[in-house]
Amino acid sequence: MSCPVIILVEPQLVENIGMTARAMMNCALTELRIVNPRDPWPLGDVHHQRMMAASSGADDILQNAKLYATLPEALADLNYIYATAARTHDMTNRILTPRTALPEMAERIQGGQKVGVMFGRERTGLYNDEIAFANAKITIPLNPAFSSLNLAQAVLLVGYEWYQTQNNTPGSQLHMGHTRPATHEEYLYFYGRLEKALDERGFFVAEDMRPTMTRSLQNMLQRAEMTEQEVRTWHGVLSALIGQRRAPDAGENGDR
Amino acid sequence: MSCPVIILVEPQLVENIGMTARAMMNCALTELRIVNPRDPWPLGDVHHQRMMAASSGADDILQNAKLYATLPEALADLNYIYATAARTHDMTNRILTPRTALPEMAERIQGGQKVGVMFGRERTGLYNDEIAFANAKITIPLNPAFSSLNLAQAVLLVGYEWYQTQNNTPGSQLHMGHTRPATHEEYLYFYGRLEKALDERGFFVAEDMRPTMTRSLQNMLQRAEMTEQEVRTWHGVLSALIGQRRAPDAGENGDR
Numbered sequence: 001m002s003c004p005v006i007i008l009v010e011p012q013l014v015e016n017i018g019m020t021a022r023a024m025m026n027c028a029l030t031e032l033r034i035v036n037p038r039d040p041w042p043l044g045d046v047h048h049q050r051m052m053a054a055s056s057g058a059d060d061i062l063q064n065a066k067l068y069a070t071l072p073e074a075l076a077d078l079n080y081i082y083a084t085a086a087r088t089h090d091m092t093n094r095i096l097t098p099r100t101a102l103p104e105m106a107e108r109i110q111g112g113q114k115v116g117v118m119f120g121r122e123r124t125g126l127y128n129d130e131i132a133f134a135n136a137k138i139t140i141p142l143n144p145a146f147s148s149l150n151l152a153q154a155v156l157l158v159g160y161e162w163y164q165t166q167n168n169t170p171g172s173q174l175h176m177g178h179t180r181p182a183t184h185e186e187y188l189y190f191y192g193r194l195e196k197a198l199d200e201r202g203f204f205v206a207e208d209m210r211p212t213m214t215r216s217l218q219n220m221l222q223r224a225e226m227t228e229q230e231v232r233t234w235h236g237v238l239s240a241l242i243g244q245r246r247a248p249d250a251g252e253n254g255d256r
Numbered sequence: 257m258s259c260p261v262i263i264l265v266e267p268q269l270v271e272n273i274g275m276t277a278r279a280m281m282n283c284a285l286t287e288l289r290i291v292n293p294r295d296p297w298p299l300g301d302v303h304h305q306r307m308m309a310a311s312s313g314a315d316d317i318l319q320n321a322k323l324y325a326t327l328p329e330a331l332a333d334l335n336y337i338y339a340t341a342a343r344t345h346d347m348t349n350r351i352l353t354p355r356t357a358l359p360e361m362a363e364r365i366q367g368g369q370k371v372g373v374m375f376g377r378e379r380t381g382l383y384n385d386e387i388a389f390a391n392a393k394i395t396i397p398l399n400p401a402f403s404s405l406n407l408a409q410a411v412l413l414v415g416y417e418w419y420q421t422q423n424n425t426p427g428s429q430l431h432m433g434h435t436r437p438a439t440h441e442e443y444l445y446f447y448g449r450l451e452k453a454l455d456e457r458g459f460f461v462a463e464d465m466r467p468t469m470t471r472s473l474q475n476m477l478q479r480a481e482m483t484e485q486e487v488r489t490w491h492g493v494l495s496a497l498i499g500q501r502r503a504p505d506a507g508e509n510g511d512r
Contacts, residue, residue, distance in 0.1 A: 023409070028399040058402065092432040092483050099420065100427030141425040142416075143284040146314065153279070156409055157416055160398075164355065169397040171356030176348045227348050 004082075004105050004162060005031045005116035006155060007074050009130060012038045012122045014047045018054025018062070019152030020119075025058035027159030028166065032065040033074045033116070041067050071118075071130055079113040080105075083126055083134035084154055086147050091128060094136040101138045102161035117158055122151050179229035186231045191218055193235065197242050260338075260361050260418060261287045261372035262411060263330055265386060268294045268378045270303045274310025274318070275408030276375075281314035283415030284422065288321040289330045289372070297323050327374075327386055335369040336361075339382055339390035340410055342403050347384060350392040357394045358417035373414055378407050435485035442487045447474055449491065453498050 006029055011017050017034065024032060039047050055062055068074035075081055082101060096104070105115050118134060120126035131137060140149070140157055149157070174181065195214065204210045226234075239245070262280055267273050267290065280288060295303050311318055324330035331337055338357060352360070361371050374390060376382035387393060396413055398405070405413070430437065451470065460466045482490075495501070 022406075025402040026398045026405060026409075056404070056406075092430070092435070092486065094481075095429050095431045097425055097427050137431075139425075140416075141423045142282045142419060146281040148312070149282060150278075150312075153282075153409065153412055156412065160396075160413055160416070163398060167397045169353055169395075172350065172352050174348070175351045175393075179348070225350075230348065 002109055002114070003029050003031065004102075004109070005033055005078065005114070006159075007033045007035065007071075007116050007118045008037070008151070009035045009071060009074075009118055009126060010037065010121045011151065013151075014039055014043060014051040015054040016122060016151040017065075018051040018056075018058075019150075020155045021055040021058035021061040021065075023152050023156035023159055024061050025055075026156065027163040029159050029162060030061060030064070032061050033068060034065055035068045035071050035074045037067075071133065075116060075118075075133060077114060078116045080108050080115045080136075081134045082115070082117045082136050082138050083131045084117060084119050084138045084140070084158065085126055085131060086139060086142075086149070091131065093131070096136055096138050097141055098138055098158050098161040101136070102158070103165050105162070106165040119151060119154055174225055176227045176229075179227040182226045182228050182231045186228060187218075187221060187226070190231050190234060190238075191221060193238060197238060201242075258365055258370075259285050259287065260365070261289055261334065261370070262415075263289045263291065263327075263372050263374045264293070264407070265291045265327060265374055265382060266293065266377045267407065270295055270299060270307040271310040272378060272407045273321075274307040274312075274314075275406075276411045277311040277314035277317040277321075279408050279412035279415055280317050281311075282412065283419040285415050285418060286317060286320070288317050289324060290321055291324045291327050291330045293323075327389065331372065331374075331389060333370060334372045336364055336371045336392075337390045338371070338373045338392050338394050339387045340373060340375050340394045340396070340414065341382055341387060342395060342398075342405070347387065349387070352392055352394050353397055354394055354414050354417040357392070358414070359421050361418070362421040375407060375410055430481055432483045432485075435483040438482045438484045438487045442484060443474070443477060443482070446487050446490060446494075447477065450494060453494060457498075 006020065006024055008017065008020060011020075011034065014037075017037065021032060024030070034041075042048075043051065051062065052059065066074075082096075082105070105117075108115050117138065118126060118130065120130070138158065140147075140154065142149070191214075194217070198204065204213065224230075262276065262285055264273065264276060267276075270293075273290065273293065277288060280286070290297075298304075299307065307318065308315065322330075338352075338361070361373075364371050373394065374382060374386065376386070394414065396403075396405070396410065447470075450473070454460065460469065480486075
């Protein structure tokens with residue numbers, strides 16, 4: 001699938017162009033357009049090296065970046081254009097958060113549109129005349145008392161939301177390497193051994209407290225979401241604590 | 257409401273500490289803890305100035321930052337600890353995306369817990385022994401072919417998700433300064449004038465095309481979500497195009 005075009009309007013620092021490329025690469029964005037940068041292109045050796053160092057290896061994006069003398073040329077082939085801007089302008093505008101804008105962009109792209117996102121100069125952002133070229137504005141909700149972002153960080157946050165539209169990592173997962181979650185039977189068997197050992201050692205001084213204590217211990221063990229391997233380790237721990245060389249279950253013995 | 261504590265474990269570059277403070281300020285995070293930084297604290301003048309310059313004015317956070325010699329001291333008062341890590345480790349771990357982890361953090365904090373997020377060294381991240389201190393791991397879904405983030409950018413993405421949990425900016429809104437959305441009646445009145453003017457000038461050559469053309473023009477006008485001010489402007493445009501000095505409606509005359 002193609003992706004939104006990132007358009008830097010008159011960027012001032014080559015380091016920020018490099019860091020923008022890095023942020024784009026982090027987020028699997030590939031197409032960079034640069035409009036009238038302060039340092040004339042092709043860059044001299046020193047500027048080129050500074051940009052490359054800041055990009056931390058996102059060379060492909062910089063090598064494929066396209067340079068434009070004017071903004072209308074850079075926008076010419078786009079069907080829908082977003083302008084990023086922190087401040088409120090007097091103009092009438094559709095204002096979107098990145099969380100709303102990027103899924104919308106993904107839908108437009110799936111529908112065959114070519115979309116782009118404009119980012120303004122480091123100091124002064126986009127001018128009103130440039131924002132007027134856009135179909136919609138993106139404003140990133142951030143601390144209103146301190147909302148100024150570095151250029152590449154603004155690109156990163158927009159790119160991050162783009163990547164989330166393309167990605168289906170589960171919000172929460174239990175990573176467990178080569179083992180698997182324990183079964184209820186395995187929990188019960190371990191708890192049975194534990195309770196028996198505690199019983200033999202007089203842990204339950206008042207018999208009427210046993211149900212409460214049982215619930216409490218079982219509850220904690222289940223909340224830990226143990227793996228099968230971990231249950232075996234705890235069998236080993238229990239065996240060691242009660243001075244049993246080897247637990248009754250042949251498969252058990254802990255893992256270390 | 258209090259907020260998650262940001263914990264930098266053995267950061268190497270003072271610039272990254274400064275940029276972390278800036279990212280935290282952007283996201284209304286206030287509490288920074290620094291564990292055994294490479295450059296000894298208090299910093300010498302040169303390092304201090306470089307850190308302050310990188311923070312772009314987030315001085316409060318740096319002045320209130322707390323220094324710890326060891327990680328256990330930095331974590332001692334926390335109830336729930338998250339470790340950020342890009343790579344998969346062999347350990348069994350709860351792995352969350354920031355989008356899932358930060359709302360969960362907000363709930364914990366509302367429930368009275370003190371939570372913290374650990375970020376590792378620039379080059380090598382957190383060690384496995386440090387991740388083992390955490391209750392859960394946060395992995396930011398990013399381009400697997402290029403997922404290495406600058407330290408401050410990782411803090412920014414986590415902070416950004418934090419700020420979104422605390423913020424209720426509408427995903428999409430039509431900002432319209434001092435005017436208001438046009439009413440259906442105002443649309444209809446304008447379209448009526450337009451159709452009459454077109455009629456008088458023989459626009460509808462084939463009468464059977466009129467309904468299609470009307471629908472198409474009305475549809476486009478309504479899709480633009482005009483403001484009352486914009487409708488008046490278009491009345492002025494129409495008056496100018498048909499050579500009418502002043503439109504029939506007294507309230508109309510365009511706004512420029």
